Amino acid sequence: MDFVDMSDGELEDTVIGHAGQLAAQTCTFLDALREFDTRGAWNGVNIRSCAQWLSWKTGLSRRTAQDQLRVAHALADLPHLHDAFAHGRLSYSKVRAVSRVATADSEPELVDIALSSTAEQVERLCRGLRTINRRGAPDAAPADFTARWNWDDDGTLRVSMRLNPVDGARFLAGVVRSDYERTRTIDDPDVPAPPESPELPGSPGDSGLPTDLWRNVPSNIAPAVIAMSDIACDMIDVPETAPGAEVLIVEDSATGDAHIDDGPPLDTHERDEARCDAIVRAVRVQQGAVLAWGRRRRTPSPAQIRAVFMRDRCCTMPGCGRTRFLHVHHVAFWSHGGATDLDNLVLLCGEHHRRLHRDEFSIVPTAPQQFEFHTAAGDLIEVAPPIAAEPRFRPDRTTAPAAILPNWGGEKLDLSYATDVLTHIWALRAREKAADTTPAEAMAA
Incomplete structure (x- = not known):
């Protein structure tokens, strides 16, 4: 279809029409996904859940796959929401939000509001209702605590946390202690004197919170958090096969360029500082470390283990992705003459390591440090299966061209x-x- 020759109005109608089609087809997709999960048709030698299968087979992130699976099962009990979704009148964003809070009794009103509101307003409303429901429930479950991180484009690390009250207080107490340790001088005693009891507001018998409860928490907690990390790295031992538990700097011996392993590049000052840090393991390209022991040694060396982790990152079984409790496996078994070289070593989680030794699948080397996985029948297990629409797939002609448009006139949400x-x-x-x-x-x- 050539969009260049369309007028602005025709192009707008096309975009809106396709949005409605996407919503209707997404509903059909989720209905099929729910039935697929109910049957357990996703079961396989390397699959632990339907969400994992969906992520592997359709190229979705694991979190997106889990979210779609949750919505698919929720729609089975919400007929009004399902009907509006199936006719392309509600977008997936609105359906996802409403499905978190809707019940058989409350969905008619929520669907009506969703049809007349923007997706952002629906999200806000549903968040507010979830808060009310949690507060009003006599046996409400404790709030989840989460922390997210990501490398920003400028190379800095961004962290956001949400802690329940008790864990939040413990975290701030740790920050205060770490900040004390960080700023202590030679004249400070090893054990600080116990702090005076804070004054409570009001009368002596008042049970209110002290007004200066968090007065010792620094406004910028970043240095204290780094100190907490240093303490953990110094005091907690981990096995060699623990990715992420040490700081790895990858440095090119030819150019001098360096970067955090699987992270952002470092400037000259950051690289020099990292070299002086006792917890940093500097890994230099072309350094000449022994990474091929042949038949002289069965157990991989720490340098080999680190190199395998930097190469594989996770269990190498297609579709698995586990990053903890991993084993370094000899592709050609040591007992069958296999060498302890990088060309013969892969990472496997405990489950797939056991399945391999039960002959449920096999690993075949194809090139230096490259491997293929095959089922017991000899079929290739694809790392990223191609996504192709079936010939019988056709857009739903019953979806109205403007079905996705909300009945919203620009009003603010109270x-x-x-x-x-x-x-x-x-x-x-x-x-x-x-x-x-x-x-x-x-x-x-």
């Missing part, structure tokens, strides 16, 4: 008002069910 109205409606409905009365009688009650 979150407090919206949540109050919804919770009142649902509470009224619950009383009606409990008393089996008419709405008027329930209101009077």
